[in-house]
Amino acid sequence: MSRPPIVAIRPEPGCSATQENAAAAGLTVIAEPLFEIRPCPWSLPEGAVFDGLLIGSANALRYGGEGLAALRHLSVYAVGAATAQAAYAAGFNRVESGAGGLQNVLDTLAGEERHLLRLTGRQHTTLFCPSGIRITERVAYESRALPMPASLARHLEQGGIVMLHSGVAAHHFRAECERCEVDIGKLHIAALAPRIAAAAGEGWAGCAIADSPDDAALVALVRQLCE
Template sequence: MKTLFLFRPEPGWSVSSKTALDMGLDVSGAPLFTVEPVDWEVPDPEQFDGLLVGSANVFRHGGKQIDRLTKLPVHAVGDATADAARNAGFLIGRTGGGGLQSLLDELDGRELHLLRLAGEDRVTLRLPEKIRMETKIVYRAVPQSMTDDDIARLRTGGVVALHSGAAAERLQVEFDRHEMDRSQVDLAVIGPRVAEMAGEGWRSVEIADAPGDSELLALARALCQTDE
């Protein structure tokens, strides 16, 4: 069985690692970036009809400022983000299941002014005709280097699970920096945008059935069980 490499930041890394180990997989890897808050100012909540949020990191790193926005419903990209919003005291307007653009498209036809809370690394969105949006950056990803052990193990192949575009970009940087062979490695990615950001040259790139950790790890397990 091939080794599964995880590179997402904490606390997600530990959660995914435990799940993968419980699935009987050989797990390696370490976060390729850490997430830290950035200074930001909260606009007047009365100007907005809701929040558009694409990551639970918004609620982990948004600071005390975010408490001023709890009266606004959260349109969350997926279940994990929605759960983080509820735990922070927010009500959920809508929970997506196919990426942030798909979620925004589901709101088409409604006249809304949304406040998007995001990280520095974020996908460009196409706004439906009646929706206006303002964006505030509340966190950023700080790059980390791949460990020597992971570099050595990846030179012989394996499966990498990618939870975000930021992880895909960091993986490319590390492979190029250490002159590693992409054709030895299979990628399991959480969505089409991440697959695109991962670039070319990999042994295979497979997209999870839905943008969730359980679906991604199920795909990764199947890839780990393929022939060497």
């Protein structure tokens, strides 16, 4: 029996990375980015002293621009291994990576006195500061939604599995399915986290959630759905 189409819609270079991870697991994924990342101008608040950087996406490092140069002496608190690797690639030497989301990373610092600079996207999750932690936020990039190509709509006419890496992607993909008259009742959603599944809403043929919020776990979930 042939497998249903599997589609990843996250922006590049993440979409191609997911495609490669899936190929290593014996899966063929159609990479159709429905988002484009663009840098945003930002500047440091005058006179501010920071103890570290809080980074929830490698995009903050890829698109952070010249302002990163003045921050390379700081420790980086990264949401996961891929983001930590991007920090090393951007010239940072002191990097700590966590798991389970950026709030979990922040919570591990509870009780310490830290003023952190959070470089983030224009649309981002609200964080709650534990005792002793202060955060200053700067928007370093934005994600621009793109229309669903007619070719992708055709791929999904007979059903398939769609990998969702963010709540924004979930909202946008559902809206594009409605615009292109794609029957969501034929599609299975593979979501990176519960909040992403919730953002996708009801009416899908199925909706499953990865065991942990990382691409490897999402690929493993898709493989299970294909069996």
